[in-house]
Amino acid sequence: MSIFREFFRKMSSSSQPSLAPVGVRGMKVLDREKFLRNIQVPVLYLKEENLSIIFKQCRPYILKIENFKPIMDLQANSSFNKCIYLHPEKVTQWKDIDEESRNVLQQFGVTEKNLTSEEVQLGYENWSYDTIFKAVLPEDEEVISGYSQIGHIIHLNLREHLLEYRQVIGQVLLDKIKTCRTVVNKSNIIDNTYRNFSMEVIAGKEDYLVSVKENRCKFEFDFSKVYWNPRLGKEHERILGFLKPGDVLFDVFCGVGPFSIPAAKRKCTVYANDLNPDSFKWLKHNAEINKVDKRLFQPYNLDGKDFICYVFKDHLTKLCKRNTQFSGKIHVTMNLPAMAVKFLKNFKGLLKDEELTDKFNYDIVVYVYCFAIGDDSVAEARQMVNENMKFDLSSFITDIFDVRNVSPKKEMMRVTFNLTKQILFDGHKSCAPVEPPAKKTRTTPQTTMTAL
Numbered sequence: 001m002s003i004f005r006e007f008f009r010k011m012s013s014s015s016q017p018s019l020a021p022v023g024v025r026g027m028k029v030l031d032r033e034k035f036l037r038n039i040q041v042p043v044l045y046l047k048e049e050n051l052s053i054i055f056k057q058c059r060p061y062i063l064k065i066e067n068f069k070p071i072m073d074l075q076a077n078s079s080f081n082k083c084i085y086l087h088p089e090k091v092t093q094w095k096d097i098d099e100e101s102r103n104v105l106q107q108f109g110v111t112e113k114n115l116t117s118e119e120v121q122l123g124y125e126n127w128s129y130d131t132i133f134k135a136v137l138p139e140d141e142e143v144i145s146g147y148s149q150i151g152h153i154i155h156l157n158l159r160e161h162l163l164e165y166r167q168v169i170g171q172v173l174l175d176k177i178k179t180c181r182t183v184v185n186k187s188n189i190i191d192n193t194y195r196n197f198s199m200e201v202i203a204g205k206e207d208y209l210v211s212v213k214e215n216r217c218k219f220e221f222d223f224s225k226v227y228w229n230p231r232l233g234k235e236h237e238r239i240l241g242f243l244k245p246g247d248v249l250f251d252v253f254c255g256v257g258p259f260s261i262p263a264a265k266r267k268c269t270v271y272a273n274d275l276n277p278d279s280f281k282w283l284k285h286n287a288e289i290n291k292v293d294k295r296l297f298q299p300y301n302l303d304g305k306d307f308i309c310y311v312f313k314d315h316l317t318k319l320c321k322r323n324t325q326f327s328g329k330i331h332v333t334m335n336l337p338a339m340a341v342k343f344l345k346n347f348k349g350l351l352k353d354e355e356l357t358d359k360f361n362y363d364i365v366v367y368v369y370c371f372a373i374g375d376d377s378v379a380e381a382r383q384m385v386n387e388n389m390k391f392d393l394s395s396f397i398t399d400i401f402d403v404r405n406v407s408p409k410k411e412m413m414r415v416t417f418n419l420t421k422q423i424l425f426d427g428h429k430s431c432a433p434v435e436p437p438a439k440k441t442r443t444t445p446q447t448t449m450t451a452l
Contacts, residue, residue, distance in 0.1 A: 170203030
């Protein structure tokens, strides 16, 4: 399950709703008792007959608030046995209800005489988290942020001026989102080799082991040690839609397997790679719990350059030498937007054996991701892949797609291009060192250089 919502906006006294907590501005330690408030609420008294029709006419005006029933029973000795609570910001008098609805209500014996008001006490349990945040957090700040939910973890990126309120923010989310057990605040900056974040638990248990579902597969991992972004679920689905049974996928920066695992389940042959040893560990785990056919799935724990220069190259070389009749497509995903384009140069001149040139007749598609900053993200993405490939790919690019907005004037882009014979046999050296990468210490009967 994943959620992404904006829950902080510009807050000013003019935009403060009347139906909201009062006297809690600046609260840094959550005190639920201070959210009690008595409010005058319009109430429509009626008899139970024709309740469904009457309710339909009142629907736009109903008081909708958490843990509050807008329709209630009245005392048995009353001439009315039902009442409907209306929103005080929408109805203060009978004429606030539109004329057409008033006419229908009158046909069923509901008139202005049925409308009265009552004092209702609302408390912490009745306010939504966004209403509480608007009442508590600094009033005149332009703050647009959001949260992601990864399994039971809510992940926040709080701006600096909100850090002093982080315990209140975390506890409110923990209280209000029933599937949440842990709230973390983590930096927007991925500043290490393995793409995981530093984070602080601001509410709930320090439990980073999560389970999520995406594209009919289950993924388990330690969120503090690997990268996972629930906002990329649709993009994973788009790429999977391009794959057909019998195709081959090389996932250069596979993480815990959001491309690779579903692709193998769709009967594609998958070569999945990630440098992060924790991602590699959970990749294998996820392949196992999803019952992936081991004949179709081969994980590696290599640098992206080595994966391209040895595993990918070896596959193409064997295809050519065997003169294998392969009618499917070979797909290469490179989902490391901060630096994936820097690895493109490794494809240029990758195949140097001229004897293979005439035997090469394979359809290879590359999906490389990047961050484009500026007003023209398409032009910026195109320029980035051309500069890093050191080759004009313009005639080979089939699509430049805006995956998602990251921040103002910063887009995550996907450039799709055909990796052709002209590029692969360019004749320039692109891969080093000459020797294959050294084998790692055995953690299983096989090494991480060997397909597992």
